[in-house]
Amino acid sequence: MELGAVLEAVEGRTGPEAVERVLARYNEENQAIFRFDPADEDKRKKLCEGILNILEKDAETSCQVACLEALRILSRDKKVLVPVTTKRNMQILMRLAKLDATEDPLERVSEFPVIVEALKCLCNIIFNSVVAQKLSLELNLAAMLCNLLEKCKDQELVDDIKCFVLRLLFLLSLLHTDIRSQLRQELQGVQVLTQALERSLNVKWTEEYKAAEDHDRPLSLQETDCVIEALKALFNVTLDSWNVHSEKESHQFRYMAAILRHCLLTTGPTEDKTEELHSNAINLLSNVPVSCLDVLISPSSQEETDIKYNGMNMGAIQILLDFMEKRIDKGSSYREGLTPVLSLLTECCRTHRNIRKFIKAQVLPPLRDVSNRPEVGTTVRNKLVRLMTHVDLGVKQIAAEFLFVLCKERVDSLLKYTGYGNAAGLLAARGLLAGGRGDHWYSDDEDTDTEEYKSAKPNINLITGHLEEPMPNPMDEMTEEQKEYEAMKLVNMFDKLSRDELIKPMGVRPDGTMAPLEEAVSQYQTNKQESSDSD
Numbered sequence: 001m002e003l004g005a006v007l008e009a010v011e012g013r014t015g016p017e018a019v020e021r022v023l024a025r026y027n028e029e030n031q032a033i034f035r036f037d038p039a040d041e042d043k044r045k046k047l048c049e050g051i052l053n054i055l056e057k058d059a060e061t062s063c064q065v066a067c068l069e070a071l072r073i074l075s076r077d078k079k080v081l082v083p084v085t086t087k088r089n090m091q092i093l094m095r096l097a098k099l100d101a102t103e104d105p106l107e108r109v110s111e112f113p114v115i116v117e118a119l120k121c122l123c124n125i126i127f128n129s130v131v132a133q134k135l136s137l138e139l140n141l142a143a144m145l146c147n148l149l150e151k152c153k154d155q156e157l158v159d160d161i162k163c164f165v166l167r168l169l170f171l172l173s174l175l176h177t178d179i180r181s182q183l184r185q186e187l188q189g190v191q192v193l194t195q196a197l198e199r200s201l202n203v204k205w206t207e208e209y210k211a212a213e214d215h216d217r218p219l220s221l222q223e224t225d226c227v228i229e230a231l232k233a234l235f236n237v238t239l240d241s242w243n244v245h246s247e248k249e250s251h252q253f254r255y256m257a258a259i260l261r262h263c264l265l266t267t268g269p270t271e272d273k274t275e276e277l278h279s280n281a282i283n284l285l286s287n288v289p290v291s292c293l294d295v296l297i298s299p300s301s302q303e304e305t306d307i308k309y310n311g312m313n314m315g316a317i318q319i320l321l322d323f324m325e326k327r328i329d330k331g332s333s334y335r336e337g338l339t340p341v342l343s344l345l346t347e348c349c350r351t352h353r354n355i356r357k358f359i360k361a362q363v364l365p366p367l368r369d370v371s372n373r374p375e376v377g378t379t380v381r382n383k384l385v386r387l388m389t390h391v392d393l394g395v396k397q398i399a400a401e402f403l404f405v406l407c408k409e410r411v412d413s414l415l416k417y418t419g420y421g422n423a424a425g426l427l428a429a430r431g432l433l434a435g436g437r438g439d440h441w442y443s444d445d446e447d448t449d450t451e452e453y454k455s456a457k458p459n460i461n462l463i464t465g466h467l468e469e470p471m472p473n474p475m476d477e478m479t480e481e482q483k484e485y486e487a488m489k490l491v492n493m494f495d496k497l498s499r500d501e502l503i504k505p506m507g508v509r510p511d512g513t514m515a516p517l518e519e520a521v522s523q524y525q526t527n528k529q530e531s532s533d534s535d
Contacts, residue, residue: 003043006070010050016063019054023066027073036077044080052089055096061110064096068117075124085131090139093118093125098151099144106151106158119164126171133176142179145169146192153199159222166196166229173236180236189237194256197230201262209258209295213265213315224268224277231263231280238287253292260285261296264319278323282341290347297354309358317355320345321362321380328383334395346402350440360406364417368452374418374465381417388422400426409438419465431513 009022036044051067051074059067074080083089097118098106106112122141125132136142149165152158173180173189183189200223204212219227234256263281268274285293300306300313307314320341327338349356363380374385387399404426407413411432414423427433449457461468475483497503507520510527514520 003040003047007043007047007050010047010054012050016059020060020063020066023051023070027066027069030073033073034076036080038079041077041079044074044077045083048074048080049083052084052092056092061114064114065117068096068114068121072117072121072124075121075128078128081125081129081132084125085129085135087135087139090122090125090132090135093122094139094141094144097122097148099141099148101144101147103151106155106161109157112157112161116160116164119161119168123164123168123171126168126175133172136172137176137179137182142169142172142183142189143187145172146183146187146189149192149196153195159226162196162200163222163226163229166193166226166233169193170229170233170236173233180239183237190234190252190256193230193234193237194252194259197227197234197256197263198259200226200230201259201266203259203262207298209254210298211258211262213262215265218267218269218274219277221269221273224273227263228277228280231277231284235280235284235287238284250289250292253288254295257285257288257292258295260288261316264316275323275326278319279337279340282320282323282344286340286344290351293348294352296348297352309361310354312354312358314355314358317348317358318362321359325380325383328380328387334387334390335392339394339398342398342402346398346405349402349405353442356406356408356442364403364406366448366450366453367416368450370453370456370460370465370467372466374422385418385422388418388425396425397429404438405440408442409440411435411437415462415465417465419461419463421463422465427512428514431511433508433514434510434512436512 006022006026009019048071051071054067055064055071071084075084094100097115098111106115126136145165145168149162149169152162152165169183169189173183201219202223204214206212238256260281264278266277268277285296296316297312297314300308300311307318324338324341324345327334327341330337345359349359363384375382375389384399384403388396388403390396390399400423403418404414407417411423411427412435414426424433430438432438456467459467459470475486478486494503494505498505505517506514507517509515509520509523515523
């Protein structure tokens with residue numbers, strides 16, 4: 001439909017019914033349009049102004065919905081938002097979305113489509129306009145949204161409204177740091193959003209931090225979308241919350257973690273939606289102080305479906321492990337898709353002994369067959385060891401750190417499972433090339449080697465980490481002169497490479513860190529001299 005005809009109808013040259021009919025046709029033809037003709041930019045700006053003039057007056061509900069749908073389509077174009085993003089126009093949309101400070105309940109169901117469409121328009125406008133983001137703070141939009149969210153409590157047929165309120169809170173907390181701070185400090189956003197998440201998941205509590213599990217009922221698509229929006233908004237509001245100072249804050253985060261445990265044990269309508277749901281729950285768990293994550297496990301019940309370890313229900317931890325392996329198997333976007341769950345599991349293992357022991361039994365079971373290199377195979381250990389030499393520095397660091405923590409930060413234990421070659425990067429970064437263990441304290445329970453490993457251990461190549469058949473020594477048949485000749489030949493080759501600055505010989509300092517060879521040797525000689533002097 002010609003834009004000129006739509007503009008003519010909206011500017012008042014036809015009646016309200018004709019406006020509604022013309023806009024309905026325009027909406028139907030353009031609902032999937034996201035790129036617009038630059039030549040019609042001025043007409044689209046005038047059309048936005050005309051639509052807002054109609055919305056300012058009291059029009060029929062069906063006409064308001066048609067106007068808002070058209071405005072939502074037009075607001076996809078950033079260039080036409082200049083006339084839209086004024087205080088007057090934002091207030092018009094806020095009034096239609098029932099964003100006010102009153103306590104009046106949402107009673108007229110016939111108005112719900114208008115509220116939803118007005119919220120959709122605000123989402124588009126705030127996402128695409130910096131001016132609108134600044135006006136949102138001035139108009140106290142976040143407080144109005146929290147008030148509307150409270151009105152949706154115990155109300156039927158408001159899932160769409162709740163979903164777009166949560167999406168708008170997510171956008172505001174993402175795009176404006178002052179609004180994020182306002183939500184966290186003034187509006188009790190963590191508590192408000194956590195309660196919204198709890199209601200969306202329909203959590204039923206059996207104990208203080210334990211929810212009843214309902215494996216038979218997956219969430220509907222609408223419920224899943226609401227939960228995901230709440231998780232995203234909470235993620236923004238809880239950024240930098242790793243340090244809990246009060247008992248009240250600790251309770252709030254433990255309560256949140258218990259809801260997130262329930263979320264991990266819940267499924268969506270499709271496999272993709274379930275993965276998206278769990279991904280956002282994991283992102284939020286990464287913001288929860290690690291001391292509050294003990295609620296992810298609980299004393300196991302008698303149900304056969306429980307995954308038990310040491311009398312604890314490990315169902316949520318198993319979901320995290322399965323999610324991690326699925327993301328590894330995808331083979332792409334490791335930084336965005338894999339590092340959050342690996343970081344979460346690493347911190348859980350570092351702090352909570354039962355979680356670490358359960359995960360180690362899954363990831364690093366006692367070694368029996370060492371005929372293959374650690375990175376070769378299809379087990380979770382093989383996949384993680386391959387990541388230790390990944391091209392992305394962040395990915396390989398967190399994969400190595402995870403395995404190191406599972407080994408209680410003991411170098412000898414890590415090398416047993418990975419080989420020195422795969423672990424060299426981590427050990428160099430931690431100053432542990434000479435052996436030893438990390439700074440964190442762990443329980444003293446010892447690992448036990450299998451008989452198969454003990455018998456193979458003398459023939460295991462420490463660099464590659466696997467069993468190798470004894471190789472003949474090529475120097476056995478050489479004379480002393482030949483050995484000396486080959487040694488000098490090797491020295492000369494290294495010397496030439498070093499002088500040409502193609503390589504830089506390195507050594508290990510007494511503290512286990514890497515340094516240029518001359519410096520490392522000098523430090524060793526100095527230490528030896530000091531030791532002999534003290535004797």
